[in-house]
Structure formats: C-alpha cells, structure tokens
Amino acid sequence: MSGALVNPAIAQLGAHPFPRVAALLEGIEPPPGDTIDLTIGEPRVAPPDWLASRLAEHGSTLGSYPRNEGTAAFREAAAGWLERRFRLDPPIAPEAVMPSSGAREVLFQLGLLAAGPGLALMPTPHYAPYRAAARLTGLEAVYLPSAEEHGFLPDLDEVDRLGPETALFTVCSPTNPEGAVADPEYLARAVGLARRHGFILAVDECYSEIYRGRAPYGVLRVCAERAEPGADPYAQVLAVNSLSKRSSAPGLRVGFAAGDRRLVKSLIDLRAYAAGTVGCPNLAAAADLLGDESHVDRIRAFYRELFDAADTILGDLPGYRSPEAGMFLWLRVDDDEAAALECWESAGLRVVPGSYLGPEAHDGTAPAAGYVRVAMVHDLATTRLALERLAPILMKRGVAA
DSSP states (O other), X not given: OOOOSSOHHHHTTOOOXXXXXXXXXXXOOOOXXXXXXXXXXXXXXXXXXXXXXXXXHTGGGGGSOOOTTOOHHHHHHHHHHHHHHHTOSSOOOGGGEEEESHHHHHHHHHHHHSOSSSEEEEEESOOTHHHHHHHTTTXXXXXXXXXXXGTTSOOHHHHHHHGGGEEEEEEESSOTTTOOOOOHHHHHHHHHHHHHHTOEEEEEOTTTTOBSSSOOOOHHHHHHHTOOTTSOTTTTEEXXXXXXXXXXXXXXXXXXXXXXXXXXXXXXXHHHHHOOOOOHHHHHXXXXXXXXXXXXXXXXXXXXXXXXXXXXXXXXXXXXXXXXXXXXXXEEBSOHHHHHHXXXXXXXXXXXXXXXXXXXXXXXXXXXTTEEEEEOOSOHHHHHHHHHHHHHHHHHHBOOO
C-alpha cells in the first residue's frame, strides 16, 4: 500500500484563484471607505421576481426522487430554447438534452466520459474544473495558450497536431475571462477536427446570453447547418450551458448539456453512480425561465450599461479592451500581481491577477500573466465608482496592445 490517505492529484490541481487573492492581500490595509470586490463573477442583478413563487408552486414534487435524466418538461423546454435561440434545423430532440447541477458538474464529468487514456486539451486561462476533469480522471491535461493573436481562443492548428492522441477538447465561447466569441468558421473547424480524430468536443457556452452586439453563434447551430443526410448532426459534440448567467439564478443550480445522444445517454448513466440529480421544483422553475426572454433582455441590458460605462471611463487608457460578451474586463498590465496589490492598497478594489486563472501553456508561454480580471457585476453606481478608482492605476500600469 502507498500509505497515501488522499488522492495526491487533488493537491496537484493547484490553489483556487480566490484563496490566492486573499493570501496576496493579507495584512495590507486598503484606504478608508468602502471596498469593492471585483473578483467573483456572481450575478448581482435580480432574477425574475416570479421565480421564488414558481419554486413554491412546485414544492409538492419534493416528495419524489428526481430522475437521472430529469423531467420530460425540462428536457422539452431546454430543447425548445436551443431550437429558438440557435435556429436549429433539424431541431435537437429532448432525448439529446440532460439537466445538471449547474454547468460545473458536466464540465468535470466530461473527464469520466471521455475514452482515455489520452489528452484533454483546454485553453489557458480557463475555468478550473476543466483541468480537474483531466487530472482526476486519468487524462493528461494539455494547456493551449489563448493569446490575443489567436482571438483569445486555442490555436486549432495545434489541436489538429495533437488530435490523434486527444480524448477531449474543451473550449469556452464566449470566453472567460477575455469575453471573446468564437466565429462559425472556428467552431466548424473544431467540429471537423473532433470527427476526424475521434475525440469529444465540449463547448462551454455559459455566457452565451450576456453579449453586447450580435448574439454569439453556438456550436449546435454550426452542426445543424452542416448536417449530412442520415447522420447525427451533433455527433461527438456537447454544448454546455446554465441558467446562472442567462437568468441570473446561480442558486437554482440548473445547467444542461445537449448534443450527441450517445454522449448524453452516457452522462445520464454516469449520474446513477456519480452525481446528485437536480430537484424537481428547480427543474420546473428552470423550464419556466427557459420559456421567457423578457427577463433575459433586462439582464443583458444591465450588463450592457456597465460595459458602456467602462468604455466611457477607461476606453482611452492603455491596457483597456472592450469585450464582446461575458461579464469581465480583461485588462493588460505591466505586472498582474503588482497591479492587483495596488488596486487594493490604493483604491480598495479586489481584482484577480490573470496568472491565477490558469497554468502555463504547454509551449512554456504564460498567456494569462500580465492581465487582471475585473468582474462587472455590481450596480451601475458601484461599478462607476470602481472604474473611476481603477482609471489612474490603469493609466500607470496599463500596457497598450
């Protein structure tokens, strides 16, 4: 016996970004006055005011165990929303959709789903469960740089080169933290590579509804537009989404995966052993949310107003870039840790150094170093105050593209 009590791979995941920020700022006093936390992308805009009452209305279903595949009503609502939102023709069947306890559950279980051993390709920086999905399930994590010269997305030439050894490729669009959007050509090539080399393509689309201009394309739309007669248009592809950002309901803990029926069926089978199911009241309320776009329009307008303020206050400063989508600013600075320290010490602002959001890429570069992430989630008055405090720091430390 090895004598190890705990799987050592857990420790090898590295510290989560937020404890690292706390350790960086420990013992440093901010200036007098209110401090503003800009680290966590937790929506502060309210969900629809009817959500709580809908949950209560469905409370009688608490007496039943939820099914692994979720309720028929939720799967139909999610399939219908995907068809309307992404103009899917052919439409996706409800059987090709499954609920999850937020997106994180599925994004981790992809590592259990993929046929290893093999490589798990992912961008860096990234959402931490991507690498946990690889390191804790026997896949080898390969971090592809999401640098500005590639539109803050992994270089698909590199994906093609590594494709024969790859079991899973996870990509995010709109991206977190950069707020970039993959265009249809990028997504179509990624789908083609998955099918040529035989790996799973998972696209994290959790920020798909928080956009400023044109609605982002989705990978399922790309698949539907290129469907071949007699073949599953969504083969080897999963889109992962959530109601946390779209409906400002992170506490509801409802996400979903949709795409390849075989992959969805395998995820459902896995949930019988390795995950908790989503409560029936939550699924019923989530189905109601997916049937209503008026609250999504309101939430989207809230974020647009915040980013318009950022354009006005920071737009002429070095290091500023206006994102296409999402809820973060990704600001280029001379030293990300030093900038985060100065934000706290001189302005009472907590931001995340970019280097805390992903390890070095496999080619030795560090694309997240030299940036800070700023969560744009507070009300307009608080956000304007934060941006005004941030402006002189960006003037001093910002690096022009």
